[in-house]
Amino acid sequence: MASEVLAPPVSLSNEEILRYSRHLIMPEVAMEGQLKLKRAKVLLIGAGGLGAPLGMYLAAAGVGRIGLVDFDVVDATNLQRQVIHGTKDVGRKKLDSAAERMLDINPFLHIDKYETALTSENALEILRDYDVVVDGTDNFPTRYLVNDACVLLGKPNVYGSIFRFEGQATVFAYNGGPCYRCLYPEPPPPGLVPSCAEGGVLGVLPGTIGAIQATETVKLILGVGELLVGRLLLYDALAMRFRELKLRKNPDCPLCGENPTIRSLIDYHEFCGVPRQEGEAGPGVSEIEPMEVKAKMERGERFVLLDVREPHELQICSLPGATSIPLGELPRRVHELDTADEIITVCKMGQRSARAANFLRQAGFRKVKNMRGGTNRWAQTVDPTLPRY
Amino acid sequence: MAKVLIPTPLRQYADKRDSVEVEGRTVGEILEALTSQYTELRRHLFNDEGKLRNFVNVYVNDEDIRYLAREATPVQAGDTLSIVPSIAGGRRGL
DSSP states (O other), X not given: OTHHHHSOXXXXXXXXXXXXXXXXXXXXXXXXXXXXXXXXXXXXXXXXXXXXXXXXXXXXXXXXXXXXXXXXXXXXXXXXXXXXXXXXXXXXXXXXXXXXXXXXXXXXOEEEEEOXXXXXXTHHHHHTTOSEEEEOOOSHHHXXXXXXXXXXXXXXXXXXXXXXXXXXXXXXXXXTOOOHHHHOSSOOOTTTSOOHHHHOBOTTHHHHHHHHHHHHHHHHHHTXXXXXXXEEEEEETTTTEEEEEEOOOOTTOTTTSSSOOOOSOOOHHHHHXXXXXXXXXXXXXXXXXXXXXXXXXXXXXXXXXXXXXXXXXXXXXXXXXXXEOXXXXXXXXXXXXXXXXXXXXXXXXSSHHHHHHHHHHHTTOOSEEEETTHHHHHHHHTOTTSOOO | OEEEEOOHHHHTTTTTOSEEEEOXXXXXXXXXXXXXXXXXXXXXXXXXXXXXXXXXXXXXXXXXXXXXXXXXXXXXXXXXXXXXXXXXXXSOOO
């Protein structure tokens, strides 16, 4: 047949036929669909919370080739949700751990590993070979980068994002459909929206959203059903409610609108206002190491150690002599502090406390320092008995 | 009276409520009433010029107000307003 000259001559072995039996007996998939899956090339960006169910289900479903992009290492705090990794994998590269699990699920799978951050320099090169891109990333610069690269290359972008108990999913850039920039022209400024590391995430949530992304990816490859195109699916796990909002293509979209002004990839760190380096504190706020804070305590120096974490976090651990004012309450409780005092702000990782320090600085406090790395760094450098979280 | 659904990231600025019933004939009036009641919400919804921020979308029922009449979009009793901010998920930065 002429079509076989174009498509790679793929067939299923008897072993594969047995493996995919529950697909093959459904008319919506059948042999033709299973071969489409086997011929499909999917790029999965991020082997974390969303990437875990995505990687496992896409492997199990029989996608023939999966590219994995990740440069992170498995950490104990990942295990609450990143079920593709196990306790034995802590300290290993997520790429290796994820690939091992996926090949265990399905040895017929071919995996391409990209141990790198996706950047403006490498994105087009990496994405080019794949049919579908699945965004399992966790930060705004990469999300805009993935979106822009997908639109420029004409690849569908299966999108999911999560926060605490809430998730969003949709399919962007499918057949000229709306893109991420149509939905949100700009990212929030850094600091206004807490990350999962600071805001937390229900462990099961990425399972739900990742499974929805995997479902859409499989449907897209099979060409069956109604895709989440032009629809934004919202999931609230606390209320256990799904809602759907209309997602329209913005005719003024600078990327995919009628008169596009973005024709190549840009600097996404600059676009998102994210500093490339550490050092969150603004001008006038210096940082102090936990060790130095400890030394000041031992010298009996007078200063206010201001813990800006939430009350439920204080139940996990606290530092000796700290005063608690959660970041969100600081503006209306700032009168409880004295501008004459030296104040050292503290949180879990040093980001919220940097915002608190900046706020105090602007409110007229002159002697403000931010403790670098928060209680987690205190646990690593001062007191190993303090729990890290 | 319309119901405004407050998304998870903003609930901390709205007494931890997930929805608030607010009076108003337009989206603008409702958001004004909402942010008068919960003043800390204001800077999360509006920029310094008082315009809705670019990473916060507002929907009347399932339609994006950018494709209706933006803040002038009329709201009927029983309508639901959704505030849907951009979320990235996961760890920060690269």
